[in-house]
Amino acid sequence: MMIETNRLLIRPMTNEDALHLFELNSDPEVVRYTGDTVTHNFADAQRILTDLVFNQFNLYKMGRFSVLLKDGTYLGWCGLRYFPESKEVDLGYRFLRKFWGHGYATEASLAILKYGFEDLKLHRILARAMPANLPSIKVLQKLGMTYRGVANDPHYPSGFVLYDITAEEFNNAKINKL
Template identity: 45%
Template sequence: MKTLIETERLVLREITLEDKEELFQLHADPKVQKWTGEPVVESLKEMEQAIRIRLKDFRKYGFGRLAVILKETNEFLGWAGLAYLPEFDKVDLGYRLKEKYWGMGIATEASEAIIDYGFNVLDLDLIIAIALPENKASIRVMEKVGMIYDKQAPYDEMIQEAIWYKLERKVYNKR
Protein backbone atom coordinates (compact mmCIF):
# COMPACT_ATOMS: atom_id res chain seq x y z
CA MET A 1 0.00 0.00 0.00
CA LYS A 2 1.65 3.13 -1.22
CA THR A 3 0.94 6.44 0.52
CA LEU A 4 0.61 9.18 -2.07
CA ILE A 5 -0.56 12.15 -0.03
CA GLU A 6 -0.47 13.16 3.63
CA THR A 7 -2.31 16.02 5.27
CA GLU A 8 -2.46 17.18 8.86
CA ARG A 9 -5.00 14.48 9.81
CA LEU A 10 -5.07 12.10 6.86
CA VAL A 11 -3.11 9.57 4.88
CA LEU A 12 -4.29 9.05 1.31
CA ARG A 13 -3.02 5.79 -0.09
CA GLU A 14 -3.72 3.44 -2.95
CA ILE A 15 -6.81 1.29 -2.53
CA THR A 16 -6.15 -2.45 -2.46
CA LEU A 17 -8.29 -5.57 -2.46
CA GLU A 18 -7.67 -5.70 1.29
CA ASP A 19 -9.97 -2.68 1.56
CA LYS A 20 -12.96 -4.52 0.08
CA GLU A 21 -14.84 -5.02 3.36
CA GLU A 22 -14.46 -1.37 4.38
CA LEU A 23 -15.46 -0.23 0.90
CA PHE A 24 -18.39 -2.62 0.90
CA GLN A 25 -19.65 -1.13 4.18
CA LEU A 26 -19.37 2.34 2.64
CA HIS A 27 -21.06 1.50 -0.67
CA ALA A 28 -23.73 -0.70 0.93
CA ASP A 29 -24.93 2.16 3.13
CA PRO A 30 -28.14 3.60 1.62
CA LYS A 31 -27.56 6.93 3.42
CA VAL A 32 -24.21 7.30 1.66
CA GLN A 33 -25.33 6.07 -1.75
CA LYS A 34 -28.42 8.32 -1.70
CA TRP A 35 -26.16 11.29 -2.51
CA THR A 36 -24.31 9.62 -5.38
CA GLY A 37 -27.01 8.52 -7.81
CA GLU A 38 -25.50 5.03 -7.67
CA PRO A 39 -27.24 1.89 -6.41
CA VAL A 40 -26.27 0.27 -3.13
CA VAL A 41 -23.55 -2.37 -3.56
CA GLU A 42 -25.06 -5.74 -2.69
CA SER A 43 -22.10 -8.09 -2.25
CA LEU A 44 -18.41 -8.30 -1.46
CA LYS A 45 -17.90 -9.86 -4.88
CA GLU A 46 -19.44 -6.82 -6.56
CA MET A 47 -17.17 -4.57 -4.49
CA GLU A 48 -14.11 -6.64 -5.39
CA GLN A 49 -14.95 -6.31 -9.11
CA ALA A 50 -15.26 -2.54 -8.73
CA ILE A 51 -11.88 -2.37 -6.97
CA ARG A 52 -10.24 -4.41 -9.75
CA ILE A 53 -11.57 -1.94 -12.34
CA ARG A 54 -10.25 1.01 -10.31
CA LEU A 55 -6.85 -0.70 -9.96
CA LYS A 56 -6.65 -1.13 -13.74
CA ASP A 57 -7.56 2.54 -14.19
CA PHE A 58 -4.86 3.50 -11.67
CA ARG A 59 -2.23 1.59 -13.64
CA LYS A 60 -3.49 2.97 -16.96
CA TYR A 61 -3.74 6.66 -16.00
CA GLY A 62 -1.30 6.93 -13.10
CA PHE A 63 -3.88 8.15 -10.60
CA GLY A 64 -7.19 7.15 -9.09
CA ARG A 65 -9.38 7.06 -6.04
CA LEU A 66 -7.44 6.74 -2.78
CA ALA A 67 -8.25 5.26 0.60
CA VAL A 68 -8.70 8.00 3.21
CA ILE A 69 -7.14 6.93 6.51
CA LEU A 70 -7.20 8.86 9.77
CA LYS A 71 -3.56 9.17 10.90
CA GLU A 72 -4.36 9.15 14.61
CA THR A 73 -6.22 5.82 14.64
CA ASN A 74 -5.36 4.27 11.24
CA GLU A 75 -9.12 4.02 10.62
CA PHE A 76 -10.53 3.76 7.08
CA LEU A 77 -12.85 6.75 6.58
CA GLY A 78 -13.74 6.32 2.91
CA TRP A 79 -12.12 7.33 -0.33
CA ALA A 80 -11.20 10.46 -2.25
CA GLY A 81 -9.24 11.06 -5.39
CA LEU A 82 -9.13 11.64 -9.09
CA ALA A 83 -10.63 9.53 -11.86
CA TYR A 84 -10.33 9.92 -15.59
CA LEU A 85 -13.76 10.03 -17.23
CA PRO A 86 -13.16 8.94 -20.83
CA GLU A 87 -16.74 9.74 -21.85
CA PHE A 88 -16.00 13.43 -21.14
CA ASP A 89 -12.19 13.37 -21.56
CA LYS A 90 -11.90 15.04 -18.16
CA VAL A 91 -10.38 14.27 -14.75
CA ASP A 92 -12.92 14.18 -11.93
CA LEU A 93 -12.40 14.84 -8.23
CA GLY A 94 -14.57 12.60 -6.09
CA TYR A 95 -14.96 11.67 -2.44
CA ARG A 96 -17.12 9.38 -0.38
CA LEU A 97 -16.95 9.05 3.39
CA LYS A 98 -18.66 6.98 6.02
CA GLU A 99 -21.58 8.92 7.46
CA LYS A 100 -20.02 9.29 10.91
CA TYR A 101 -17.25 11.41 9.32
CA TRP A 102 -19.52 13.84 7.51
CA GLY A 103 -19.27 17.48 8.54
CA MET A 104 -15.76 17.23 9.98
CA GLY A 105 -13.91 18.90 7.10
CA ILE A 106 -12.36 15.63 5.96
CA ALA A 107 -13.64 15.80 2.38
CA THR A 108 -12.38 19.39 2.14
CA GLU A 109 -8.96 18.53 3.61
CA ALA A 110 -8.54 15.54 1.31
CA SER A 111 -9.81 17.45 -1.74
CA GLU A 112 -7.42 20.36 -1.21
CA ALA A 113 -4.47 17.97 -1.07
CA ILE A 114 -5.69 15.99 -4.09
CA ILE A 115 -6.15 19.13 -6.18
CA ASP A 116 -2.63 20.26 -5.29
CA TYR A 117 -1.32 16.81 -6.20
CA GLY A 118 -3.25 16.86 -9.49
CA PHE A 119 -1.88 20.21 -10.60
CA ASN A 120 1.64 20.10 -9.14
CA VAL A 121 2.57 16.42 -9.38
CA LEU A 122 0.38 15.05 -12.19
CA ASP A 123 0.61 18.31 -14.17
CA LEU A 124 -3.11 18.39 -14.97
CA ASP A 125 -4.61 21.51 -16.52
CA LEU A 126 -8.21 21.01 -15.39
CA ILE A 127 -10.04 19.12 -12.65
CA ILE A 128 -13.82 18.85 -12.56
CA ALA A 129 -16.26 17.65 -9.89
CA ILE A 130 -19.86 16.55 -10.31
CA ALA A 131 -22.67 16.30 -7.74
CA LEU A 132 -26.39 15.79 -7.58
CA PRO A 133 -28.18 19.15 -7.13
CA GLU A 134 -29.57 18.06 -3.74
CA ASN A 135 -26.09 17.16 -2.44
CA LYS A 136 -25.49 20.58 -0.89
CA ALA A 137 -22.65 19.31 1.34
CA SER A 138 -20.65 18.07 -1.64
CA ILE A 139 -21.26 21.30 -3.52
CA ARG A 140 -20.01 23.25 -0.47
CA VAL A 141 -16.81 21.18 -0.50
CA MET A 142 -16.28 22.01 -4.18
CA GLU A 143 -16.70 25.71 -3.46
CA LYS A 144 -14.47 25.64 -0.35
CA VAL A 145 -11.59 24.14 -2.37
CA GLY A 146 -11.88 26.90 -4.97
CA MET A 147 -13.81 25.14 -7.71
CA ILE A 148 -16.06 27.29 -9.87
CA TYR A 149 -19.61 26.47 -10.97
CA ASP A 150 -19.57 25.36 -14.61
CA LYS A 151 -23.03 24.09 -15.55
CA GLN A 152 -26.05 21.97 -14.76
CA ALA A 153 -26.10 19.11 -17.25
CA PRO A 154 -26.65 15.36 -17.53
CA TYR A 155 -23.98 12.99 -16.28
CA ASP A 156 -25.38 9.80 -17.79
CA GLU A 157 -28.72 8.20 -18.64
CA MET A 158 -29.55 7.71 -14.95
CA ILE A 159 -28.41 11.15 -13.78
CA GLN A 160 -30.01 13.72 -16.04
CA GLU A 161 -29.44 16.66 -13.70
CA ALA A 162 -25.97 17.10 -12.26
CA ILE A 163 -24.08 20.14 -11.02
CA TRP A 164 -20.64 20.49 -12.63
CA TYR A 165 -17.76 22.45 -11.10
CA LYS A 166 -14.27 22.98 -12.46
CA LEU A 167 -10.88 24.34 -11.52
CA GLU A 168 -8.15 25.21 -13.99
CA ARG A 169 -4.51 25.06 -13.02
CA LYS A 170 -3.92 28.67 -14.11
CA VAL A 171 -6.70 29.81 -11.73
CA TYR A 172 -5.41 27.54 -8.95
CA ASN A 173 -1.86 28.89 -9.28
CA LYS A 174 -3.07 32.52 -8.93
CA ARG A 175 -4.51 31.82 -5.46
Protein backbone atom coordinates in the same frame (compact mmCIF):
# COMPACT_ATOMS: atom_id res chain seq x y z
CA MET B 1 2.99 6.93 -2.94
CA MET B 2 1.44 8.38 0.18
CA ILE B 3 0.07 11.87 0.79
CA GLU B 4 0.05 13.35 4.27
CA THR B 5 -2.05 16.35 5.33
CA ASN B 6 -2.64 17.90 8.75
CA ARG B 7 -4.91 15.12 9.91
CA LEU B 8 -4.95 12.57 7.11
CA LEU B 9 -3.04 9.87 5.30
CA ILE B 10 -4.04 9.29 1.69
CA ARG B 11 -2.80 6.15 -0.04
CA PRO B 12 -3.63 3.98 -3.06
CA MET B 13 -6.23 1.29 -2.42
CA THR B 14 -5.21 -2.31 -1.76
CA ASN B 15 -7.15 -5.58 -1.89
CA GLU B 16 -8.16 -5.12 1.75
CA ASP B 17 -10.10 -2.00 0.78
CA ALA B 18 -12.81 -4.16 -0.78
CA LEU B 19 -14.21 -4.46 2.73
CA HIS B 20 -14.23 -0.68 3.09
CA LEU B 21 -15.91 -0.16 -0.28
CA PHE B 22 -18.49 -2.72 0.76
CA GLU B 23 -19.13 -0.89 4.03
CA LEU B 24 -19.48 2.45 2.22
CA ASN B 25 -21.73 1.17 -0.55
CA SER B 26 -24.00 -0.80 1.76
CA ASP B 27 -25.13 2.43 3.47
CA PRO B 28 -28.12 3.89 1.59
CA GLU B 29 -27.32 7.38 2.93
CA VAL B 30 -23.79 7.20 1.54
CA VAL B 31 -24.82 6.17 -1.97
CA ARG B 32 -27.97 8.32 -2.04
CA TYR B 33 -26.60 11.02 -4.37
CA THR B 34 -23.89 9.05 -6.12
CA GLY B 35 -25.84 7.25 -8.80
CA ASP B 36 -24.71 3.91 -7.37
CA THR B 37 -27.15 1.42 -5.94
CA VAL B 38 -26.81 -0.02 -2.46
CA THR B 39 -24.53 -3.07 -2.48
CA HIS B 40 -25.32 -6.12 -0.40
CA ASN B 41 -22.84 -8.30 -2.21
CA PHE B 42 -19.17 -8.29 -1.29
CA ALA B 43 -18.24 -9.41 -4.83
CA ASP B 44 -19.61 -6.08 -6.14
CA ALA B 45 -17.09 -4.21 -4.01
CA GLN B 46 -14.27 -6.46 -5.21
CA ARG B 47 -15.30 -5.82 -8.79
CA ILE B 48 -15.26 -2.03 -8.32
CA LEU B 49 -11.78 -2.34 -6.86
CA THR B 50 -10.28 -4.37 -9.69
CA ASP B 51 -12.25 -3.11 -12.69
CA LEU B 52 -12.27 0.55 -11.83
CA VAL B 53 -9.84 1.53 -9.10
CA PHE B 54 -6.81 -0.66 -9.89
CA ASN B 55 -7.37 -0.28 -13.61
CA GLN B 56 -7.38 3.51 -13.45
CA PHE B 57 -4.29 3.57 -11.27
CA ASN B 58 -2.34 1.26 -13.56
CA LEU B 59 -3.31 3.11 -16.72
CA TYR B 60 -3.35 6.73 -15.62
CA LYS B 61 -1.78 6.95 -12.13
CA MET B 62 -5.17 8.22 -11.08
CA GLY B 63 -7.86 6.74 -9.08
CA ARG B 64 -9.72 6.75 -5.88
CA PHE B 65 -7.39 6.75 -2.89
CA SER B 66 -8.11 5.55 0.63
CA VAL B 67 -8.27 8.28 3.27
CA LEU B 68 -7.33 7.45 6.85
CA LEU B 69 -6.67 9.26 10.08
CA LYS B 70 -3.07 9.13 11.18
CA ASP B 71 -3.91 6.43 13.71
CA GLY B 72 -5.03 4.22 10.81
CA THR B 73 -8.79 4.71 11.18
CA TYR B 74 -10.41 4.28 7.76
CA LEU B 75 -12.61 7.26 6.77
CA GLY B 76 -13.44 6.77 3.11
CA TRP B 77 -12.02 7.57 -0.31
CA CYS B 78 -11.15 10.58 -2.37
CA GLY B 79 -9.51 10.81 -5.75
CA LEU B 80 -9.50 11.44 -9.45
CA ARG B 81 -11.07 9.53 -12.28
CA TYR B 82 -10.07 9.79 -15.91
CA PHE B 83 -12.74 9.56 -18.59
CA PRO B 84 -10.93 8.49 -21.78
CA GLU B 85 -13.88 9.42 -24.06
CA SER B 86 -13.94 13.07 -23.00
CA LYS B 87 -10.34 13.20 -21.70
CA GLU B 88 -11.70 14.81 -18.56
CA VAL B 89 -10.56 14.26 -15.00
CA ASP B 90 -13.16 14.20 -12.30
CA LEU B 91 -12.76 14.67 -8.53
CA GLY B 92 -14.81 12.41 -6.30
CA TYR B 93 -15.12 11.44 -2.63
CA ARG B 94 -17.12 9.21 -0.36
CA PHE B 95 -16.83 8.94 3.42
CA LEU B 96 -18.38 6.71 6.07
CA ARG B 97 -21.39 8.49 7.54
CA LYS B 98 -20.03 8.64 11.08
CA PHE B 99 -17.14 10.79 9.82
CA TRP B 100 -19.15 13.42 7.97
CA GLY B 101 -18.98 17.06 9.04
CA HIS B 102 -15.34 17.21 10.17
CA GLY B 103 -13.91 18.80 7.06
CA TYR B 104 -12.24 15.54 5.99
CA ALA B 105 -13.62 15.62 2.43
CA THR B 106 -12.32 19.16 1.94
CA GLU B 107 -8.91 18.41 3.45
CA ALA B 108 -8.47 15.24 1.37
CA SER B 109 -9.73 16.92 -1.82
CA LEU B 110 -7.27 19.80 -1.51
CA ALA B 111 -4.42 17.32 -1.29
CA ILE B 112 -5.78 15.42 -4.29
CA LEU B 113 -6.13 18.60 -6.37
CA LYS B 114 -2.53 19.48 -5.48
CA TYR B 115 -1.44 15.97 -6.52
CA GLY B 116 -3.36 16.32 -9.79
CA PHE B 117 -1.90 19.69 -10.70
CA GLU B 118 1.63 19.36 -9.35
CA ASP B 119 2.46 15.67 -9.81
CA LEU B 120 0.23 14.68 -12.71
CA LYS B 121 0.52 18.13 -14.36
CA LEU B 122 -3.19 18.27 -15.16
CA HIS B 123 -4.63 21.50 -16.53
CA ARG B 124 -8.21 21.19 -15.35
CA ILE B 125 -10.16 19.09 -12.89
CA LEU B 126 -13.92 18.99 -12.80
CA ALA B 127 -16.50 17.65 -10.42
CA ARG B 128 -20.16 16.77 -10.66
CA ALA B 129 -22.80 16.58 -7.96
CA MET B 130 -26.50 16.02 -7.86
CA PRO B 131 -28.28 19.33 -7.17
CA ALA B 132 -29.73 17.96 -3.92
CA ASN B 133 -26.31 16.92 -2.59
CA LEU B 134 -25.73 20.12 -0.63
CA PRO B 135 -22.80 18.83 1.48
CA SER B 136 -20.91 17.81 -1.65
CA ILE B 137 -21.62 21.13 -3.39
CA LYS B 138 -20.40 22.90 -0.26
CA VAL B 139 -17.13 20.96 -0.47
CA LEU B 140 -16.65 21.99 -4.12
CA GLN B 141 -17.20 25.62 -3.19
CA LYS B 142 -14.81 25.42 -0.25
CA LEU B 143 -12.20 24.01 -2.63
CA GLY B 144 -12.43 27.17 -4.73
CA MET B 145 -13.99 25.42 -7.71
CA THR B 146 -16.20 27.39 -10.09
CA TYR B 147 -19.82 26.61 -10.90
CA ARG B 148 -20.20 25.87 -14.62
CA GLY B 149 -23.90 25.14 -14.88
CA VAL B 150 -26.04 22.06 -15.04
CA ALA B 151 -25.12 19.04 -17.14
CA ASN B 152 -28.00 16.92 -18.36
CA ASP B 153 -27.85 13.19 -18.06
CA PRO B 154 -30.43 10.81 -19.50
CA HIS B 155 -30.20 8.62 -16.39
CA TYR B 156 -30.71 11.42 -13.85
CA PRO B 157 -33.71 13.73 -14.38
CA SER B 158 -32.27 16.41 -12.09
CA GLY B 159 -28.98 16.47 -13.98
CA PHE B 160 -25.71 17.35 -12.30
CA VAL B 161 -24.22 20.63 -11.22
CA LEU B 162 -20.81 21.00 -12.77
CA TYR B 163 -17.80 22.63 -11.14
CA ASP B 164 -14.22 22.97 -12.30
CA ILE B 165 -10.84 24.44 -11.42
CA THR B 166 -7.73 24.99 -13.52
CA ALA B 167 -4.12 24.63 -12.41
CA GLU B 168 -3.74 28.39 -12.68
CA GLU B 169 -6.79 29.08 -10.54
CA PHE B 170 -5.60 26.57 -7.98
CA ASN B 171 -2.22 28.27 -7.72
CA ASN B 172 -3.61 31.80 -7.75
CA ALA B 173 -6.10 31.05 -5.01
CA LYS B 174 -3.25 29.82 -2.83
CA ILE B 175 -5.59 27.21 -1.48
CA ASN B 176 -2.84 24.65 -1.82
CA LYS B 177 -1.20 25.67 1.42
CA LEU B 178 -1.68 22.38 3.14
